[in-house]
Amino acid sequence: MRWLWFVILSAAAGTGCLERGSWNPFQDHAPVASAVKARSLSPVSPITEGLYVECVLLERPAGDEQLDRDLWASALPSLPPQISALLQENGLRVAVLSGTLPAAFQKLLDSESDTVNPHGLTFATRKEAVIPTADPHDPCEFEVLTDFASSRSRVKLSQPSAGVMVRPESRPDGRIKLWCEPQIQHGVHVETLRPTADGTGFVMQAEVPVASYSSLGFEVSLAPNDYLLIGWPASAAHTLGSVLFAVEANNLPRQRVLVIRAGHLGQPAPHDLPSIRGMRGRLSIAAEASRR
Numbered sequence: 001m002r003w004l005w006f007v008i009l010s011a012a013a014g015t016g017c018l019e020r021g022s023w024n025p026f027q028d029h030a031p032v033a034s035a036v037k038a039r040s041l042s043p044v045s046p047i048t049e050g051l052y053v054e055c056v057l058l059e060r061p062a063g064d065e066q067l068d069r070d071l072w073a074s075a076l077p078s079l080p081p082q083i084s085a086l087l088q089e090n091g092l093r094v095a096v097l098s099g100t101l102p103a104a105f106q107k108l109l110d111s112e113s114d115t116v117n118p119h120g121l122t123f124a125t126r127k128e129a130v131i132p133t134a135d136p137h138d139p140c141e142f143e144v145l146t147d148f149a150s151s152r153s154r155v156k157l158s159q160p161s162a163g164v165m166v167r168p169e170s171r172p173d174g175r176i177k178l179w180c181e182p183q184i185q186h187g188v189h190v191e192t193l194r195p196t197a198d199g200t201g202f203v204m205q206a207e208v209p210v211a212s213y214s215s216l217g218f219e220v221s222l223a224p225n226d227y228l229l230i231g232w233p234a235s236a237a238h239t240l241g242s243v244l245f246a247v248e249a250n251n252l253p254r255q256r257v258l259v260i261r262a263g264h265l266g267q268p269a270p271h272d273l274p275s276i277r278g279m280r281g282r283l284s285i286a287a288e289a290s291r292r
Contacts, residue, residue: 050124057116062253063234091241097227128167157186176262181217231257
C-alpha cells in the first residue's frame with residue numbers, strides 16, 4: 001500500500017513542476033505559422049460574466065487589391081490624426097468597419113484559404129492577452145519612430161515572435177474600450193525567481209524578453225457590430241508594421257490584416273454578422289509552405 005501512495009505523491013509533485021513558470025502570452029494559442037484554422041470554436045469556459053475578444057488574420061499575396069486598398073477604403077478612421085500619423089510612419093494602419101459590411105469583407109471571413117487562426121479570448125479574470133500575428137525572419141531588422149520629437153532608430157531582434165497585446169474594458173454605453181499595443185517577443189527563455197501571488201514563497205518562472213511599443217499603442221471603442229482592422233501597407237517595408245503583418249510562402253511575400261470583434265460574455269454578437277469563430281482543418285498558406 002505504501003508504494004501506491006509513493007506513486008501518487010510523485011505524480012502530483014511532477015505535475016507541479018511542469019506547470020510552474022510555463023505560461024507564455026505569445027503562446028496562449030498555437031503559433032500562427034503552424035496554427036490549425038478554426039471556424040466555430042466551442043466556448044472557452046462556461047463563464048458568463050466578463051468580456052470576450054474574437055480575432056482572425058486575413059492573409060493574401062502582398063499588395064492584394066482587397067487587403068491593401070479596398071478594405072481600408074470601406075472602413076472609417078478610428079484614431080486621432082496625430083496618433084494615426086505616427087502609426088502610419090511605422091507602417092501601421094487602423095480602421096473600423098461597422099454598419100453595412102462590404103460583401104468582399106464577408107467573403108474573406110468565410111474563406112478557408114484567406115483566414116488564419118481564428119479564435120476567441122475571454123477576459124473574466126485576466127486583464128490582457130497577446131494575439132500572435134506573425135513569426136518574422138530571424139533576425140528581424142526594422143526602423144521605428146516612437147514619437148515625432150525623436151529620430152528613427154534601427155532595431156535588430158533575434159528569434160522574434162510578433163503580436164498585438166489587447167486590453168478590453170467595459171464602457172457605460174455598452175461599448176468595449178480596447179487598448180492595443182504592438183509587441184515583439186525575442187531572444188531565449190531566462191529563468192527568473194519571482195515571489196508567489198500570496199507572498200509566502202518564490203517560484204522559478206521562464207521569461208522571454210518582450211519589446212513593447214506603448215507609445216504606438218492606441219485605444220478604440222467597439223460596438224457589438226464593429227470590426228477593428230489593424231494592418232500594414234505593402235509599400236511600407238522594413239517597418240514595425242511589416243514585422244507584425246508580413247509573412248512569406250514559397251519565397252513570395254504575403255500580407256496580413258488582423259480583424260478583432262469584442263463584446264460582453266453572455267451577449268453574443270448579432271447572428272446576421274459574419275462569424276469569426278469556427279473549425280477548419282487546413283493550415284494557412286504560409287504554414288503549409290513552411291512544412292515543405
